Amino acid sequence: MHFRTFAWRFIATISFLVILATSADAHEAWLLTPSEIEELSVAPIPPLFRSRLFLGIAATMGFAVSLFALRLEASITQLEDRLIAPFSRGFADVAPLFLRLGLASMLLLAAFGGLPRHGTSMWTTPTFLVPDMQLVGIALAGALTLVQLIVGFLLLLGLLTRICGAALVGFSMLGLAVFGSAFGSYGLHFAGPGLIVIALGGGRFSLDQAFHSDLGQKVAFRSRKFLWRGAQILIGIGFVYLGIAYKLLQPTLLIAILEHGEMPTFGLPMPVVALVMTGVEILCGALLVLGRLVRPVALAILGAITFLAVVLGETPLFHANLYGALLAMLLIGRHLPLPFGSVQFRRVRVA
Amino acid sequence: MLRRFYMKAAFAPCILAILLGSVVFAAPIVNGNGRPPRAVFLVLPDDIEPPKVSLQVEPFAQGKYRVQIDTTEFQFTDICVAQAQAAPIGHAHVHVNGAKVASAYQPVVLIGPLAPGEHVIDVVLRGQDHRAILGRTGLVQGTVEVFVPQQPV
Known part of the structure; x- marks a missing residue:
């Protein structure tokens, strides 16, 4: 790639990130107004979420749908392969690029305070990976900001990419150590994409390809199956945890956020919509953990978070880590095919 | 043996059934106390x-x-x-x-x-x-x- 072309792409990407960041908004609890918070404090938990009968019926329906889909998995996979085949030549280029850019954007904006917690001024308070984890009054806050910045830039450039993937896995553990259980909601959704970054590397549009600086390629190639399945398991567990801890066991919060965002319910009562969302999240997460129906699940989650982002008017940057990882899963499917490792591996060896 | 069970078609439905069964059993106990959402x-x-x-x-x-x-x-x-x-x-x-x-x-x-x-x-x-x-x-x-x-x- 010519330097000038690269420079233009780099500048365009940075500008795009800044534009996206300025419209930042989220489906966090902090969005609720004081009157909504007051209502929420006394809101009764809907019977749908308290009754074993209702939950049992809902779980049986979800189980039946999952069972039906699992029975059809072989035919669905054939259909997926046919549909994906026309794009397959670009897999090795597109998936790592989206993943890198998504993760880089979150890291860089967080380090500069461009993805602030709701109600905090832009570019004033750096955060750790996500808006809720403010780097204020925390030991080593400066060092964490700097490391985030470096890893973000390297991911953006596609330089030492697999090392950056390992750093992301490290960040998810570091976050738990620094912020405690509050980081539990986020850690797995950075560790999983981190493993995917290690498995896929920087891809064609990266400086690793240009400079042959793809460190860790041999190890990643040998353990690609472990990395790919590990990523599915971590991301899947993340969704199951979020579905249970934040939706199933705090349904009034989910309902309040949906009502605040005036989410269309298509004539259904809001608790039913909330329960469907909860069930979809838990089942999709469980299927990912099991490594089953990976592409349909990735498509379902991508569709759901995109729909929510549009309806609630939030920036896609809040889920940028997941967009890239889910896109990779959608394109690649259950098993990581050989071209991801072997083609690039041979290129480097020849060079 | 575990690998054989894992490869069987029944493994995934079993895990899903256990997960959903646990959720249906446990959620009403937690939600029954009617406390406001602890995240907020x-x-x-x-x-x-x-x-x-x-x-x-x-x-x-x-x-x-x-x-x-x-x-x-x-x-x-x-x-x-x-x-x-x-x-x-x-x-x-x-x-x-x-x-x-x-x-x-x-x-x-x-x-x-x-x-x-x-x-x-x-x-x-x-x-x-x-x-x-x-x-x-x-x-x-x-x-x-x-x-x-x-x-x-």
């Missing part, structure tokens, strides 16, 4: 006197307004933690017409400039982990209405 509220124990809040708003320079947050039984601090103890210590979130505009780590905060017209200023006391403090009398908050004239004061 820091519930004070009943033996702690809930704080009270009253607000005074005065015009300040350049169209800004000075909000004085008078509290009882509450201690302001600028130290935030990821998981706070259920104690009346923390800061306040200041909202104007329902939108958060500032966090007050001390009893005085400047907001604005405000556009001409009526404004409702709400202050909700928060714990050190930003959760809203909920005492036995309900949400701990104060509200005041402000009229901003056409010409800045």
Whole structure:
């Protein structure tokens, strides 16, 4: 790639990130107004979420749908392969690029305070990976900001990419150590994409390809199956945890956020919509953990978070880590095919 | 043997059934206590006197307004933690017409400039982990209405 072309792409990407960041908004609890918070404090938990009968019926329906889909998995996979085949030549280029850019954007904006917690001024308070984890009054806050910045830039450039993937896995553990259980909601959704970054590397549009600086390629190639399945398991567990801890066991919060965002319910009562969302999240997460129906699940989650982002008017940057990882899963499917490792591996060896 | 079971078609349905069964069994126990969502509220124990809040708003320079947050039984601090103890210590979130505009780590905060017209200023006391403090009398908050004239004061 010519330097000038690269420079233009780099500048365009940075500008795009800044534009996206300025419209930042989220489906966090902090969005609720004081009157909504007051209502929420006394809101009764809907019977749908308290009754074993209702939950049992809902779980049986979800189980039946999952069972039906699992029975059809072989035919669905054939259909997926046919549909994906026309794009397959670009897999090795597109998936790592989206993943890198998504993760880089979150890291860089967080380090500069461009993805602030709701109600905090832009570019004033750096955060750790996500808006809720403010780097204020925390030991080593400066060092964490700097490391985030470096890893973000390297991911953006596609330089030492697999090392950056390992750093992301490290960040998810570091976050738990620094912020405690509050980081539990986020850690797995950075560790999983981190493993995917290690498995896929920087891809064609990266400086690793240009400079042959793809460190860790041999190890990643040998353990690609472990990395790919590990990523599915971590991301899947993340969704199951979020579905249970934040939706199933705090349904009034989910309902309040949906009502605040005036989410269309298509004539259904809001608790039913909330329960469907909860069930979809838990089942999709469980299927990912099991490594089953990976592409349909990735498509379902991508569709759901995109729909929510549009309806609630939030920036896609809040889920940028997941967009890239889910896109990779959608394109690649259950098993990581050989071209991801072997083609690039041979290129480097020849060079 | 485990591998053979894993490869069998029944493995995934078994795991899903166990997961969903556990959820159906456990969720009503947790939800049955009817507590407000713990991600949003820091519930004070009943033996702690809930704080009270009253607000005074005065015009300040350049169209800004000075909000004085008078509290009882509450201690302001600028130290935030990821998981706070259920104690009346923390800061306040200041909202104007329902939108958060500032966090007050001390009893005085400047907001604005405000556009001409009526404004409702709400202050909700928060714990050190930003959760809203909920005492036995309900949400701990104060509200005041402000009229901003056409010409800045």
